[in-house]
Amino acid sequence: MGTVPTGVRGLDVLLHGGFPQGSTIVVEGAPGTGKTTLGMQFLYYGALQDGEAGMYVTFEEFPDQLYRDMLAFGWDLRKLEREGMLRVVSMTPDVFMEQMIEPGGLVEKLIRELNCRRIVVDSISLFRYGAAGEEEHRRMLYRLRNILRKLELTALLIKERDAANDETGGFEAYIADGFIQLGLKRQMDKYRVRTLEVLKMRGRRIREGEHVYRLTENGIRLIPARSMIEDLALLNGQTKVATGIAALDELLEGGLAGGSVYLLDTNSKANYKYFIASILAGRVRAGEKVLALLSSFLTPEDLDKMFALQGLSMSRLAQEGQIYFIEHYTRPYPPGCEANVMDVGTLNNEEYRRVVEEKIGSLVAGGGSWFVYYDLNTVIAERGKDYVTKYFAADSAGVKALGMTMMVLCNFSEIGSEVSAFLERTSNGVIRTWVDGAYQYMQVVKSPNGVISEPYVVETTTRAPFMRLT
Secondary structure, eight states: OOEEOOSOHHHHHHTTTSEETTOEEEEEEOTTSOHHHHHHHHHHHHHHHHOOEEEEEESSSOHHHHHHHHHTTTOOHHHHHHTTSEEEEEOOHHHHHHHHHSTTOHHHHHHHHHTEEEEEEEOGGGHHHHSSSHHHHHHHHHHHHHHHHHTTOEEEEEEEOOGGGTTTOHHHHHHSSEEEEEEEEEETTTEEEEEEEEEEETTSOOOOSOEEEEEETTEEEEEOTTBOOOOHHHHTTOOEEOOSOHHHHHHTTSSEETTOEEEEEEOTTOOOHHHHHHHHHHHHHTTOEEEEEOOSSSOHHHHHHHHHHTTOOHHHHHHTTOEEEEEOSOOOOOTTOGGGEEEOTTOOHHHHHHHHHHHHHHHHHTOSOEEEEEEHHHHHHHHOHHHHHHHHHHHHHHHHHTTOEEEEEEOHHHHOHHHHHHHHHHSSEEEEEEEETTEEEEEEEEOTTOBOOOOEEEEEOSSTTOEEEO
16 A cells, blocks of 8 residues: 655654555544644645645635635645646535535546545534434445545545544544544643644554644644654764664664663563673674673573573683673673673772773773673662762763763662662663563663654564564
8 A cells, every 4th residue: 555645744754654545534623723734734735745636625614715824834725726736625515425426426527637636525524414313424424435435535534523532533533544633732731732643544553642743834743752852963973783672773773872871771570681682692793892790680690591592602702702791799600701700799889990990991992892781770789879879970971982882770760769860861861661560561761863762562582582572
């Protein structure tokens, strides 16, 4: 099925390209939400940019009124009519249906003359008043939809908001291929904000949630939700560090920004092991060296087993100088790893900082690209919150200055709002994973490319990386 651009750039983003070609979409909203503007913008830019002629059928307004209203956006509808790219038709709902049903009727003739590919009907709410009852009203809508499909038109059917069907959209939403709801809500007690939500779109993947739009001098401008300002200074010229999780790498436009610091915020129930193993395995395969500070939950034995599932030997990686460890606990490592383990469990904070700085400095001085995995929960448990607040910003700056990429594990709920806010400000990106009920979720809540994603469900798979985001 082809794609028809909507004329609203942000809406095309939500629909991953536009409306499905030949589909019938209901656009519902209260007065003042911009339904007419959306419909006319769809036709205007369809004619201007895509070369597709369109027809606007209105039951309540005269064409002259629409011509004047749309000039406020710089849209010269009369010019498009003279060029044979648009027709504004005013008639009553019953006449419209009569002519639609009649083979070769007036509406069909106009469609054929224009080679019309798009149509807007404003508003189908009036059909209800001309129908003898609910059953006849439904038959009219069925018939209209089927005729529009037969004529291969991409159609927007405008509908007034019905308080009784505020969320479901009523029968119209059921029979349509798509359903878009426009809202006008209070914001900060003093303002109103316009929102758009795509609740249904057959044959098209959609970005869910409510999205803010504005009525500007150029028409509707929609800003997809979870869009933030990009950190262009960080992204400029930076390489991407793939996580190995396809959906996450797509969200981050290739992966983590190289030379940056990311937080992985997780609750006590979430299993983050395979995510970390996927990143570390990908880094050593890419020829990078890894420095890991493991937790009591992710033990050396666990990591060794997960590397084995990925076809890697932790012992061989250590012997080849590709992986090193900072260790706070007394526990065994696979054979061949001992020389690459920095035992810091008995050191006080000053000794720990001095030893780690010296050893890390000597390792990095040996050359190569580095990736750091740093379990902050362990550092807080062994070194205290004061140590983290005193040194984390400096450590992050040092890591970035050396061109290293770092993934930091922490649990915001356990360290408190003040420390977690500090960590979030200091980091370039935040990825959150948690368990709610019977499901584990993952969400990007901060990133250099401005993406804040919707929550994804984490699924277990039988192949590496053994997890998938849906």
